[in-house]
Amino acid sequence: MVGKRVTSAYKNDGFDNTDTMDWNHATLKHWLSKVLTDHEAYGAAAGRPATFEPDKDHRNASRLRKINRLSSEVITGQLTVAGHRRTAVWLMVKLKPPLAQMRTLLKVDRQFHNEIHAYQNVIPLLLENLPEGARPPALPRFVYGQNECGSHWSEDVIVLExxxxxxxxxxxxxxxxxxxxxxxxxxxxxxxxxxxxxxxxxxxxxxxxxxxxxxxxxxxxxxxxxxxxxxxxxxxxxxxxxxxxxxxxxxxxxxxxxxxxxxxxxxxxxxxxxxxxxxxxxxxxxxxxxxxxxxxxxxxxxxxxxxxxxxxxxxxxxxxxxxxxxxxxxxxxxxxxxxxxxxxxxxxxxxxxxxxxxxxxxxxxxxxxxxxxxxxxxxxxxxxxxxxxxxxxxxxxxLDRTLLEDDxxxxxxxxxxxxxxxxxxxxxxxxxxxxxxxxxxxxxxxxxxxxxxxx
CATH class of the missing domain: 3.90.1200 (Aminoglycoside 3'-phosphotransferase; Chain: A, domain 2)
Structure with missing residues (x-):
């Protein structure tokens, strides 16, 4: 199942000093594979687990290949589901940045809320009213999202094809x-x-x-x-x-x-x-x-x-x-x-x-x-x-995220x-x-x- 309804608490924008989360290849693979299996992405189930294989940093195989943006860290990789007709699906995974000051200043909790809302609710309603035969704008395919915020910020994620x-x-x-x-x-x-x-x-x-x-x-x-x-x-x-x-x-x-x-x-x-x-x-x-x-x-x-x-x-x-x-x-x-x-x-x-x-x-x-x-x-x-x-x-x-470290x-x-x-x-x-x-x-x-x- 793609685009399953997500969890989105969006509790507050308070300063959070929990800056210790540092995903490596093994931990992200294990965690996200379980998350996508539990939420039945692409028909995954207990007997047909989903396996996400993140792309590796070519300089160090234990590290993830990341694209660092101001308000997120982007990781790409392949998803496979046992017994699924598609051999592999390429995914783009967005995680919140580890620096608390950045998450607060850029209102990252709100940004994640908006993006999940856009894919989950806004875009489907807009497309629902598209006249027959009209060409819609090309948009990414939403797979999964979570935005619990607060102490759970490190598990907040947006997954797209x-x-x-x-x-x-x-x-x-x-x-x-x-x-x-x-x-x-x-x-x-x-x-x-x-x-x-x-x-x-x-x-x-x-x-x-x-x-x-x-x-x-x-x-x-x-x-x-x-x-x-x-x-x-x-x-x-x-x-x-x-x-x-x-x-x-x-x-x-x-x-x-x-x-x-x-x-x-x-x-x-x-x-x-x-x-x-x-x-x-x-x-x-x-x-x-x-x-x-x-x-x-x-x-x-x-x-x-x-x-x-x-x-x-x-x-x-x-x-x-x-x-x-x-x-x-x-x-x-x-x-x-x-x-x-x-x-x-x-x-x-x-x-x-x-x-x-x-x-x-x-x-x-x-x-x-x-x-x-x-x-x-x-x-x-x-x-x-x-x-x-x-x-x-x-x-x-x-101008990049390193400037925000100067308090x-x-x-x-x-x-x-x-x-x-x-x-x-x-x-x-x-x-x-x-x-x-x-x-x-x-x-x-x-x-x-x-x-x-x-x-």
Missing amino acids: DPRSWGYKPAVRTSPELNANFMDYDHLAVAISALGRFHGLSFTVKQKNPKAFRKLVGNLREIQWDEDGWLIKNNGLKSLGMRGARPLMEEEQYQGGKLKGFLTMIREADRNLKLAMTPNEPFAVICHGDFCKNNLLFAYDEQSGKPQDAIITEFTAIRYGSPGLDLSYFLYKCADQDVQNDRWEELLTVYLESVSVVLPVDVKAPTMDQLHHELKFHALYGYAHLLFAVPNMINEYP KATFEDQLVARLDSSDDKITQILSATVRHIIDHGYAPLNIRSTVSQQL
Whole structure:
């Protein structure tokens, strides 16, 4: 049985000093094999046990081969079930990071809750309302999840089928001149098509089954805000955000008040970001929240080598909000300046066409004008999150989990240090983004009026 109902206590986000769990190959194999057998994954039972064989570190066979991400450790391997018709299933296993400070700061318990909820409840309901013959977005197959939290954090796990076994792989870099964090137009178009199909499913369910949809949305957990504000505290977004605006103050074309809208928006950056992330109808959708190159895998045409499909992974940041949140985050983080300037409308057209193909005839997609209105003010989300991403795009040693071990510096201090370490290149990217926001009218002069219209 795949996708069996999971245990999810989600008790609290309290600081937990239990940092001793260190899975090795033998312990993880024994534990996860038993867990998947007990939960009858792929028909496993007492007489037909499941056996999970984790991939080994080629340097030390007793160690696991891990992919360390900020909010999880990812391990891959093969699952076999005695007597099952499939000889082996490739799995991707996500575990919580051992550092308690990281689990607390990044709200990892909430992230695991969101991802399990997405696979267990959100995605099935969205797909249930897909019109006959419509092509859904490609999504991972959920196997098992547990999120007990607290003292049981080390046994919390999310198990998925590994999309790479289906032929998907990370984006291929097509040009050495292109920054490794950016994608070319072909990859961007395939990815934004997948996003459009994912967003489009929300429009249908909202209309066809609004009660169930509200229940799904109500069970999502906030991972970016707490009682002290946004991820960057003390209105730090204001000072960091000005980094991209200052170079434009010296340019003649941005004199005469043209910067006023952006400066007004960034002056109360925390407040305005909170407003931007507040869902407004009628076009709010279930957003991915972290839609970018790192969370996409691509399938390629064997003859042309061009991308033909993208699978969306990592639903830890899933939230309800404007489609402009995902769009601005994706395009400002993954498209270079030339694509943003020359092919922005093309990509938005691809997105809208993809939204339409998953809608029944009585459900309408937004128009291009309406989509631009959604991007107005909501583009602040993309810019704010670019501040986190841009150090990794430039610096030789990107911002990673090791920085969080320094309890003498705040997260904001460490981020500022990373931004300062390659100031010219980083400022160039940020100022190009501010330029795009202003030139496209995404920083309105009257913010209160824009928000009231959307609310």
